[in-house]
Amino acid sequence: MAQVIVVGGGLAGLSAAHTLLERGANVLMLDKQPFMGGNSTKATSGINGAGTQTQQELHIPDNAKLFFDDTKRSARELARDDLIRVLTGRSGDAVNWLQDKFGLDLSKVARLGGHSQPRTHRGNAQFPGMVITYAQMERLEDLAVAQPDRVTIKKKARVTKLVRDGEAVVGVEYTHNGKTETAYGPVILATGGYAADFTQNSLLKKYRPEYYDLPTTNGEHCTGDGHKLALAIGANAVDLEKVQVHPTGLVDPNEPEAKVKFLAAEALRGVGGLLLDNEGKRFVDELQHRDYVTGKMWENGKYPIRLVLNGQASKEIEWHCKHYVGRGLMKRYENGEQLAKDMGLKPEQLKKTFDDYNEVVRAKKDPFGKKFFSPGEWRMNDYFNVAIMTPVLHYTMGGLEIDHESRVLSHSSKPIPGLFAAGEVAGGVHGANRLGGSSLLGCVVFGRVSGDSAASYLLQRIGPLAEKAAGRLGAVSGHLGGESSSSGAAAPEEKKADAKSSGGAKAFTAEEVAKHKSKDDIWVIIDNQVLDVTSFLPDHPGGEKAILLYAGRDATEEFNMLHDPKVIPRYAPDSVIGSLKK
Structure with a gap:
């Protein structure tokens, strides 16, 4: 069967x-993870797009x-015009594709640091990374059920080797369910970055040892797997020393030294949030590039540094604030006097x-050079949402060298036949510094480019099968444009959960539930x-802490803020043991 192998979900x-x-x-x-989605689900600010339908409607x-x-200004001396042209030139189409194909709400547009126009799109609720990723993930899983001859998904499948025939990549070796297996076809690497690479052969330690001890926003799966697989067969890498330290990692007051931090969306500053040091003073243009703001935080050195949103800014990004407050990462103050007291300052x-x-x-x-301001007065009789910030390892700009068709290049600058890369594993797209909102964009744009290129490469090599494949296109496109599993056939897990919930489930009181609040x-x-x-x-994509926070308690509000109702029957049907006794 003619197939393309995609490594990374x-x-x-x-x-x-x-x-x-x-x-x-x-x-x-x-995908080596038990659940697909990766770091993409954590993206909190939105996806960039220039010339989108939404921008036109908003007269931007x-x-x-x-x-x-x-x-190019953000990428500085490492700017690759060919890759930037693809990223930005196809950005509007990428956002429109997400809205049209997957029915996503991307109706709000914000201006983030380093952008001359508002172009970072998100919806009215939930983290945009999660919304965008889950929409695609659920659609693909539905296709895997409806058309198993077209789509196969294997989770907890770790790729250990790229298989070659001469110079060409013709497949992969991977471990799955304790067995080593081989699959054949062109390969797209979409394995993410290495900003949590604390392994023995750490790329982070090799190229940026001074960052090795910093906290990270990345999941533990981000260990540069795709980089190492490709480098082992002679692929070239670029800019591996370019690791972005994001200025606004959220400090949990209960675990200030935690290695993994939750990211404060850049959109919090985009809507008017201010960064204040321990003297209650501003020290930087909050909308400058990430590396610049990080540098000023280190230079200023007056910790703790707080991100402060007044009432108007809080209302503009209300969902985020409510989520952070719910997780204990942000605190609401009813007036400036309360805030000043907590900061140890006079009002x-x-x-x-x-x-x-x-x-x-x-x-x-502005003495700090700020050019774009949100409207409204800052008053002591307003309410405020406030969080403590710290710089965190966030994104790796360096990676495998690719061309404008997402083909991975060798040391001789020639494409390695049959090998493509997209997302954070691909280097050179963002140069020396990535703009906020361009992470999700890079994934969608170069994901689509790599898909186009790999499909063309495959069809060129299967000859007579090309006509048959083209004949399938209409039917597949129609299915892709349809509704997700909520209106189609239920996945096996959903049927299982339905059967379970309909037959004699046990009822528990809230007091009984409260007794079960330990990690084991x-x-x-x-x-x-x-x-x-x-x-x-241990398999929860958001990490253990997100669940432990609600151990023995009702997590409905927080859960529904982040998830679609289909998540439990689809991904954790066996966890339902009964109902709450009234």
Whole structure:
């Protein structure tokens, strides 16, 4: 069977898979994680796009040329015009594709640091990375059930070797269920970065040892697997020393030294949030490039540094604030006096900062160089949402060298036949520094480019099968454009859960649930269902802490903020042990 192998189940791999299906190719997706999604689900600010339908409706005068210039300015001396041109030139189409193909709400547009126009798209609720990734993930899983001859997904499948025939990559070796297996076909690497590579052969330690001890926002799976697989067969890598340290990692007051931090969305500063040091003073243009803001935090050195949102900014990004407060990572203050007291300041000190900033906004002249301001006054009688910040390892700009068709290049700068890369594993796309909102964009754009290129490569080599594949295209595209499993045939897991919930489920009181709150015995309540999530805990894509926070309690509100109702029957049907006794 003619297939393309996609290694990695994050947004880049998913975008590649959907594009391959649209082009008539079959897909084998291999993901070492128990659940697909990767770091893509954690993206909190949105996805960039220039000249989108949404921008046109909002009368935002943006275009690919302006976006190109902003990106090249951010990339600085490492700018690759050919890759930036693909990223920015196809950005509008990528956002429109997500809205049209998957029915996503991307109706809100914000301006992040380093952007000359508002172009970072998100919806009215939930983290955009999770919404975008889950929409593609669920659609692909539905296809794997409805058309198993077209789509195969294997989770907990770790690729250990690229198989070659001469110079060409013709497949992979991987381990799955304790066995080593081989699959054949062109390969798209979409394995993410190495900003959590604390392994023995760590790329992070090799290229940026001074960053090795910093906390990270990345899941533990981000260990540079794709880089190492390709480097082992002679692929070239670029800019591996370019590791982005994001300025705003959220410090959990209960675990200030935790190695993995949750990221504070850059959109929090985009809507008007201010960074204040321990004296209650501003020290930087909050909308500058990430590396610049990080550098100023280190230079200023007056910790703790807080991100402060007034009432207007909080309302603009209300869902995020509510989520962070719910996780104990952000605190709400009913007025400036409460905030000043918690900071160990006199109210007059904080009031002066607010008054000075109001004057800056009126005069449009900031001593720190800020050019874009959110409307509204900063007043002591307002309410505030506040979090403590710390710089965190976030994104690796370096990676495998690719060309504008997502083909991985060798040391001789020639494409390695049959090998493609997309997403964070691909280097050179963002140069020396990545703009906020371009991570999800890079995944979608180069996921689609790699899918196009791999499909073309495959069809060129299967000759007579090309006509048959093209004949399938109409049917596949129609299926891709349809509804997800909520209106189609239920996946096996969903049927299993339905059967389980309909037959004599046990009822538990809230007091009984509250007794199960330890790491080795943890129950939660969601929508009046009682779940034993003990065995699910280490596999949870959001990490153990997200569940432990609600051990023995009702997690309905937090769960529903983040997840679709289909998540439990689809991914954890066996965790439902009964209902909540009224």
